[in-house]
Amino acid sequence: MSTGFYWAERCFWHSGGNYAGNAPVGGLVQPLAAGGLPENPEGKRRLKNLADVTGLSRDLVQATAPPATWDALARVHDTGYLERFRAMAEAGGGEIGLRAPFGVDGFEIAALSAGLATGALRAVLTGEHANAYALSRPPGHHCTRDFPNGFCLVNNIAVALETARAEGRLTRAAVLDWDVHHGNGTEAIYYDDPDTLTVSLHQERNYPLDTGGFEDRGTGAGAGANLNIPLPPGAGHVTWLAALERLALPAIRAFRPEVIVVACGYDAALIDPLSRMMCTADTYRRMTRATRTLAGEVCDGRLLMVHEGGYSEVYVPFCGHAVLEELSDSAVRAPDPxxxxxxxxxxSARFDAFAAGLIDEMAAALAP
Known part of the structure; x- marks a missing residue:
């Protein structure tokens, strides 16, 4: 069984629009490496390049997918928002929502990013691939139905899930978000949905400041189908694995989804400029291994990783490479320098013990 790797060069060309200074980006002019934003193409491009250089790419099935259609986007997002977004892009770009700037090609590329996640999920659900990785950009997990924020313009995972449902391929899904920032957009979209479990491991009160509390468990028919696991700043390998294995994975196991989709951000890594966490490439390797094992137990191995945040251009490629090694059972390695x-x-052991106590409290609160 194969691992699909879905990517598109055009996604690397997404720019920050008005954050890009005086550079005339758009059309056939690529954005600058940084483009004025922490969310820039280099971490993603360098992940792809590293996999090519090590030979890992030969153990993946390289693929792409068309942009998400208007109908697919509208299953998730308010049409008034989509119309404003498209019109602003056609007029040259700008900023919509909160910290969500884009250039002249912003709408087109955001639809392509969602399309990559959609195509990858379809291939997993149809059995074309055992699992898959979507190198989506711009990211998506902060975007609600009508409010883009945190660099996210379209909720890639939600568009993929709702397309799969519209095609009759899916009912129950679990979204596991280990981006360091709370997955507020995905939570908001599915907060009352009993068929979508949303689980977010994140740094407490990093971004957004007012969402991500452990007490937020869903509402109405979706009560109990949302789980936030806020971790204290400074947590590292031991704590993130413990939170995953003691809280996140048991919740998914009990939910019995037909597929697990991971919002795969790398910004909990030790040198990321937008967090205060201390994970390593091996942390992501071990989290992927544990999640893949669970997928084998509960949903015939159906697992999709959708790229989210991660802002260290140097370290994201090694974290992502470790994830791809685990997904594909490749013998190719990129040793973490x-x-x-x-x-x-x-x-320190003292900090890990303190964090373990917080995990104990959450586990006790979740116990039947």
Whole structure:
């Protein structure tokens, strides 16, 4: 069984529009490497390049997909919002929502990003691939039905899920979000949906400041189908694995989804500029391994990773490579050049014990 790797060069051309200074980006002019935003193409492009250079790409099925259609976007997003977004893009770009800037091609590329996630999910559900990775950009997990924020213009995962449902391929799904920022958009979209379990591991009160509380469990028919796992700043390898294995994965196991979709952000890594966490490439390897094992138990291995955040251009490629190695059972390795230095900077045993106590409290609150 194969691992699909869905990507499109055009997604690397998404720009921050008015954040890009005086550079005339858009059309056939690529954005600058940074483009004025922490969310820039280099981490994603360098992940793809690293996989090509190591030979890991040969163990993946390279694929792409068409942009999400208007109807697919409208299953998730308010049409008034989509119309404003498209009109602003056609007029040259700008900023809509909160911290969600884009250039002249913004709408087109956001639809393509959602299309990659959609195509990858379809291939997993039809059995074309055992699992898949969508190198989507711009990211999506902060975008609600009508409010883009945090660099997210379209909720890629929600568009993929609702397309699969419209095609009659899916009923129950679990979304596991290990981006360091709370997956507020996905939570909001599915907060009253009993058929979609949303689980978010994140740094407490990083972004957004007012969402992501453990007490937020869903509402109406969706009560109990949302789980937030806020972790204290400074948590590292031990704490993130413990939170995953003691809280997130048991919730997914009990839910019995037909597919697990991971909002795969790498911004909990030790040197990420937008977080205060201390994960390493091995953390992402181990989280992927554990999640893939669970997928084998509950949903015939159906697992999709959708790329979200991660803002260290140097370290994201090694974290992502570790994830792809685990998904594909590849023997190709990209040794983490920072492993020894980062191991020495992990939290103390005293901190890990404190964090373990917080996890104990959450586990006790969830116990039947």
């Amino acid at each position: 920072f492993a020894d230095a980062y191991a020495a900077r992990q939290p």
